[in-house]
Every structure is written in C-alpha cells, then in structure tokens.
Amino acid sequence: MAANAENRRTETGIPRVAMVQGAIPEHMLAAVYDPMINLILQGSKCMTVGDRTLHYDPATYFVMSIELPAVGVVNPAATGEPYLAISLTLDPTVLTTLLNDLPPPSGRCEQEAGFSVAAVTPALMDAWVRMLRLMGDPVAIAALAPAYEREILYHVLQGPHGWMLREIAAPDTAMARVSRAIQWIRRDFAEPIRVESLAERAAMSVSAFHRHFKAVTNLSPLQYQKRVRLLQARTLMVASASSVTSAAFEVGYESATQFSRDYARVFGLPPARDTARILATTRG
Incomplete structure (x- = not known):
C-alpha cells in the first residue's frame, strides 16, 4: 500500500x-x-x-x-x-x-x-x-x-x-465567515489589510470578527497575513533564488529589516541563514 x-x-x-x-x-x-x-x-x-x-x-x-x-x-x-x-x-x-442526507444535530457545540x-x-x-x-x-x-x-x-x-x-459547511456560521475572510487575505496577502474592511465584508462587528477569527485560527487576522507572507517569501528565496530584500518587498513588506525580524521569530533563523540551511539539506 x-x-x-x-x-x-x-x-x-x-x-x-x-x-x-x-x-x-x-x-x-x-x-x-x-x-x-x-x-x-x-x-x-x-x-x-x-x-x-x-x-x-x-x-x-x-x-x-x-x-x-x-x-x-x-x-x-x-x-x-x-x-x-x-x-x-x-x-x-x-x-x-x-x-443534506442526515438529520440536524440535537445541539450545537460552543x-x-x-x-x-x-x-x-x-x-x-x-x-x-x-x-x-x-x-x-x-x-x-x-x-x-x-x-x-x-x-x-x-x-x-x-x-x-x-x-x-x-x-464550515453552513454558509452563515461564524466559522464559514472566517473561512471566507481567509480567502480574501490569501488572495491579496501582499496588500495592506484593514480588519474593519474584513469584518464588514464578513457581516460582523469588528470585535466579533476579531474574536471569532482568533478562536478559529489561533491567530489574529494580521498574524495570519504575516504567516502567509513569510511562507511565500521562504518559497521565493528557496525555489526562485530571490534575495532577502526582493522577497520581502514582493510579499508586501515595506522594510527588509522588519521582514528579517519577523522571519527569524517564526522560523528560528534569519532569512539568509535559513535559506542556506534548506538548500544545503536539499542538496545533501
């Protein structure tokens, strides 16, 4: 198998x-x-x-x-x-x-x-x-x-x-609305986002949207976007040989220094050293 x-x-x-x-x-x-x-x-x-x-x-x-x-x-x-x-x-x-072929649940889990x-x-x-x-x-x-x-x-x-x-299958639940917001963030991850705009598009108040988003993903909307940006930048540096600065700007960062700081916090090494480590592992 x-x-x-x-x-x-x-x-x-x-x-x-x-x-x-x-x-x-x-x-x-x-x-x-x-x-x-x-x-x-x-x-x-x-x-x-x-x-x-x-x-x-x-x-x-x-x-x-x-x-x-x-x-x-x-x-x-x-x-x-x-x-x-x-x-x-x-x-x-x-x-x-x-x-649609099953009876509705007897209660709702919180x-x-x-x-x-x-x-x-x-x-x-x-x-x-x-x-x-x-x-x-x-x-x-x-x-x-x-x-x-x-x-x-x-x-x-x-x-x-x-x-x-x-x-997630029901269209109007909080989780389904968060899922749609995730689609918007992923599609435009390199662009600045406003939580207020995401909340409005999800038909939720800002406080409710932020609370549900964090509960569902264990990340705030801005943290989610940052993780997507960093993962994409890592791919650019490893697969496309992009420089640290080029990758940072391409995924939406305005400061290469801030990018390097965020990158090291998530992946444990500065971007150049992490990329070199990955490439060495791949070649080995």
Whole structure:
C-alpha cells in the first residue's frame, strides 16, 4: 500500500486521498494547509498553529476544517518503521451533500477552533482500510471511493469534530465567515489589510470578527497575513533564488529589516541563514 509513497504529498489515484512516508524536512511541513482529515498509520506528528501545538499518532486523527498556516514535525515509530500517514482533503460539495442526507444535530457545540485531534474509532479505521484497499483495485475507485469517502466523513461527523464540519459547511456560521475572510487575505496577502474592511465584508462587528477569527485560527487576522507572507517569501528565496530584500518587498513588506525580524521569530533563523540551511539539506 505504501510502496509508492514518498516523503512529500503522494497522490494515490483515489480522488482527494494522498499519502506521505519517511523523513520529511521541516521546511516542507511549514505551509498553508488545505482543510483535511489526517490519519497517521506509523510514527507520530506535531502540528503547530500559532502558539498551539497538537500531537497525534496512530491512535488519533487530526481534522483541519479551514486553510491554516502551520508548521509540523514528524517522527518514525518507536519500533523504527518510517512515518506513514494518509489524508483526505475536504470537499465542500461532498460534505454538503452528505449533511443534506442526515438529520440536524440535537445541539450545537460552543467550541470554535478550526483544528483539533480525536481518538480513532474502529468504525472510522474500517472505512479508511476499505478506501485504501482501492489502491490495489483501480477499476473499482470510481464506483466505490465516493461511498467510502462519505462513510469516513459520516464517522467524523458523528465524533467530537462533527460540529466543526457542520459549521464550515453552513454558509452563515461564524466559522464559514472566517473561512471566507481567509480567502480574501490569501488572495491579496501582499496588500495592506484593514480588519474593519474584513469584518464588514464578513457581516460582523469588528470585535466579533476579531474574536471569532482568533478562536478559529489561533491567530489574529494580521498574524495570519504575516504567516502567509513569510511562507511565500521562504518559497521565493528557496525555489526562485530571490534575495532577502526582493522577497520581502514582493510579499508586501515595506522594510527588509522588519521582514528579517519577523522571519527569524517564526522560523528560528534569519532569512539568509535559513535559506542556506534548506538548500544545503536539499542538496545533501
């Protein structure tokens, strides 16, 4: 099953299902992640969003219901097997269709964070196993994968993260409005943003918008934009050989000095040294 998985996102041939295996360089785990369900089969992982770090392993699964800038660290199993994980990218259409076939929930959870970890149940694992067996039977993927995807989502909806998927699928919830604001920030990340304008577009008061945004993402709107800018600048310096100053200005900074200060605070090294370290690791 994992024979073709690499130490980067590896498509399985099943729509929205990907695998990753082995030691993954830290810089490849720092990214803006798409909404997903992530299940570890071997090893463990730490995922940090803002100042909150979650740890999970084969006994647990991770759900991220909105796009979030995060950093991660993966570890092999204690017995030596390489890290191995699978993910299902959340499709709003599939989720909405499934919810339309289910009765409304009896109550509403007051939690708001857009990411969390929960224990894997036998039923959820069974659905995942049947989904992954399709990798050995490509002809059956078109017929069976949609049903298995719905089953995986169904079991997550019945668990402690069900409220999270329901919130993101409904158009007028606070989480859905925050999600739309995230789209605006990501689209225009190099431009100055005004929280007042984002709040108005989200049809919320400034105080309510700021409170919900921080609760969902563990970041303020400006912190979110800064993380997106820094991640993009890192990509420019590593993949395109942009200079520190050029990358800083391209992602919207007006001061290279401020950029270097923010960069070191997030990634632990000044941009030039961090870029050199990443390139040396890649070449090695």
